[in-house]
Amino acid sequence: MRSLLHALILGLLGAGIVHIVVLFLVPEFSERDAWSRLAMASDLYRMTRLDAEAGGAPVVKSVDPLFYAAACRFDLGDGLVRIRAPGDVPFWSASVYDRNGHNIYSFNDHNANGGKLDAVVLTPAQMIDVRRDLPEDLQGAIFVEAPIEEGIFVVRAFVPDESWKPIVSRFLEQSGCELQDY
Amino acid sequence: MLKNAILTLLSLAIAIGLGGYSVWYALNAQDGVGAIRIGQWTAFPEVGTLAADPYSKARVAREGVLALGQAEGLAFVAERDDAGEPLKRECAYTIEGGYPTARFWTLYAADQSLGVIDTGKPRQSALQSYEVLRQPDNSVVISVGSRPAPGNWLLTGGSGRMYFVLTFYDTPIASSTGLSDVTLPRILKAGCNA
Numbered sequence: 036m037r038s039l040l041h042a043l044i045l046g047l048l049g050a051g052i053v054h055i056v057v058l059f060l061v062p063e064f065s066e067r068d069a070w071s072r073l074a075m076a077s078d079l080y081r082m083t084r085l086d087a088e089a090g091g092a093p094v095v096k097s098v099d100p101l102f103y104a105a106a107c108r109f110d111l112g113d114g115l116v117r118i119r120a121p122g123d124v125p126f127w128s129a130s131v132y133d134r135n136g137h138n139i140y141s142f143n144d145h146n147a148n149g150g151k152l153d154a155v156v157l158t159p160a161q162m163i164d165v166r167r168d169l170p171e172d173l174q175g176a177i178f179v180e181a182p183i184e185e186g187i188f189v190v191r192a193f194v195p196d197e198s199w200k201p202i203v204s205r206f207l208e209q210s211g212c213e214l215q216d217y
Numbered sequence: 218m219l220k221n222a223i224l225t226l227l228s229l230a231i232a233i234g235l236g237g238y239s240v241w242y243a244l245n246a247q248d249g250v251g252a253i254r255i256g257q258w259t260a261f262p263e264v265g266t267l268a269a270d271p272y273s274k275a276r277v278a279r280e281g282v283l284a285l286g287q288a289e290g291l292a293f294v295a296e297r298d299d300a301g302e303p304l305k306r307e308c309a310y311t312i313e314g315g316y317p318t319a320r321f322w323t324l325y326a327a328d329q330s331l332g333v334i335d336t337g338k339p340r341q342s343a344l345q346s347y348e349v350l351r352q353p354d355n356s357v358v359i360s361v362g363s364r365p366a367p368g369n370w371l372l373t374g375g376s377g378r379m380y381f382v383l384t385f386y387d388t389p390i391a392s393s394t395g396l397s398d399v400t401l402p403r404i405l406k407a408g409c410n411a
Contacts, residue, residue: 042224046231053236058271061240062278069281085283095283099292099384100333100343101323106283126320126386128289136277138265141286143387189283193321193386195347 062135069095069136069187073108080116082107082212085189098191103203106189107212115157115165117176118188120210123150124203126193131156134185148175155215156181156188173215188212244276258293258383258401262391290319290386294331296378298404304379306334308409309362312371312381314402315355319388321346326361326373327380336374344371357402363410 065071072095077083085095085104098104109116118129128143129152144150154177157165162180165173190210192203251263251270264273265284277284285292297303298310306326316322325333325343334342349357349369360366361381363374373379381404385391390399 038220038224039227042228043231046228047235049228049232050235050239053232054239057237057240058243058275061244061275065278067281068278069283072281095281099323099382100325100341101345128286128386130283130286130289132265132283135274136265136281136283137267137269137274138284138286139267141288143288145387146288187283191289193345195345 069106069132070108070134070185073106073187077107079108079110080212080214082190082207082210084207101194102191103194103207104189104191105207105210106187108185108187109156109212109214110185111156111158111161111181112184113214115155115161115215116188116212117173117215118152118154118156118190118210118212120152120190120206122202122206122209124192124206125195125199127152127206128191129154130189130191131179131181132187132189133181133183134187136187139181139183139186140179142177142179147177151175152190152210153177154179154188156186158182158184240275243272244279255293255399255401257295257297257299257404259295260291260293262287262291285384287391288387289391290384290388291391292382292384293401294327295381295383295404298406300406302406304381304404305377305409306373306379307363307376309360309364309407311405311407312359312361312402313356313405315400316346316357316402317385317388317390317399319346319385319390321387322383322385324359324371324381324383326371327382329378329380331380331382334373334375334379336372338372338374340372342372342374344369359402360407362407 082105085106086098130141131139133139156179159180192206194200194203251261253260263269265277323345328334336342351357359369359371361371361373
């Protein structure tokens with residue numbers, strides 16, 4: 036009887052340990068996180084629509100129905116990445132996520148130069164290099180210093196009504212996500 | 218000897234079974250740590266940031282969420298009306314009151330997975346603040362239901378559980394200091410199609 040009680044208490048203690056271990060391992064081994072879903076949908080440095088409007092099921096769920104969104108994956112180990120989108124939309128916002136989907140930095144059209152989306156994501160070390168000799172065409176860009184290697188850049192744009200759909204779609208489809216030489 | 222082996226197996230079974238199940242249960246529960254409740258509305262300002270607790274980090278990884286950043290906006294979810302009853306798709310509701318400062322807001326009716334409900338009609342089950350009619354005191358009255366209503370009408374349909382998702386964009390309340398004296402609209406049940 037005493038050894039049964041002993042085994043039960045040991046089991047409960049073990050359950051506590053397993054609970055904590057599993058909890059911390061879920062983010063490490065998840066194959067359903069945003070990065071993995073995007074990786075199945077497209078390659079690095081390719082803007083991919085997240086909403087269902089572009090056809091098929093939404094890649095990443097829970098996007099506001101009055102919003103269109105696009106995302107691209109990047110690896111700062113290859114160099115710095117520049118995201119640009121032409122045209123005017125009523126509202127856009129952008130976020131940089133790390134490999135595990137944590138929001139590192141976000142900004143919106145009021146933070147940008149003339150409301151244009153032109154951002155460069157780079158590591159602090161690359162920032163030091165770029166500052167030494169800032170290229171002419173990067174003068175107006177927003178610099179996002181992120182202490183990460185792999186990451187996701189997401190652009191969200193507001194669709195106030197039906198008539199804005201083509202304009203906002205074009206805004207996202209013409210947006211570029213490219214490796215930048217410096 | 219055999220007794221020892223059975224007891225060891227028992228403790229291992231309890232440890233792995235209970236440990237695994239409790240994580241699964243905690244990750245599926247809608248409520249969580251770090252929630253902010255205003256009336257019937259709940260928001261998780263820290264979800265998806267590095268400051269989040271381990272449970273929301275695991276949930277973010279498991280569900281593939283890309284949460285809104287602070288400069289983007291903050292989403293509130295309601296699953297009950299002001300009387301404390303769960304929201305139902307077959308019922309009509311009135312959402313009335315003032316809204317906190319934001320560039321604009323959107324409101325939509327959602328299903329269990331917080332995606333917009335499919336009404337099967339061209340009209341979307343969503344409204345935004347640029348298109349709503351306002352009262353003289355700048356508050357907004359929204360009628361929710363499957364029948365058209367004068368003023369602001371949010372179309373719903375079908376049956377089952379329903380959630381309202383109210384998202385404020387480019388708003389000072391997204392930084393947690395702004396959340397102290399925010400009031401959000403009330404959700405009143407107007408009637409049900411039994």
